[in-house]
Amino acid sequence: MSVTVLLRRLDHGKDLPLPSYQSEHAAGVDLCAAIDGAIVLEPGKRVLVPTGIAIALPFDMEAQVRPRSGLAAKHGVTVLNTPGTVDADYRGEIKVILVNLGEEPFEIQRGTRIAQMVVAPVTRVAFVEVADLDETARGAGGFGSTGLG
Ligand SMILES: O=c1ccn([C@H]2C[C@H](O)[C@@H](COP(=O)(O)OP(=O)(O)OP(=O)(O)O)O2)c(=O)[nH]1
């Protein structure tokens, strides 16, 4: 499935590369940090990182902001609200909430690929309120009701 998405590069991101797929069938495009200079993200701290882009998605799509596994595995740096949700009607700058769960400070440079963005279809529902729901074998069992091993 291939979708056209309108993208605006903001002034502070004009010199950064457009988001692009890094391999032939990559699911996500990498997002770059559109920051001045560098930021040091101390262990246990979070930071809202601008990406310098805004998009207009088709109304039946969303964009998910997800961590890059390399940053997570090597540095403990991940996206705090993963998957971040970019709504189809959002026209502001896409930002990434990065958190450092590692033990060392992590330096983010201008242009560092800090996260990835996956565009996905959205199912919207119409809720119909009822007094009772049908019975099932699972019923209200959850949260480990089938065992944890
Ligand atoms: O990682 C993210 C998550 C969200 N957003 C933007 C796009 C999204 O459409 C908007 C609102 O996100 P969300 O609904 O998750 O946040 P909220 O706290 O519910 O804010 P709001 O009350 O504005 O919906 O913020 C980002 O740029 N990056």
Ligand SMILES: [Mg+2]
């Ligand atoms: Mg919201």
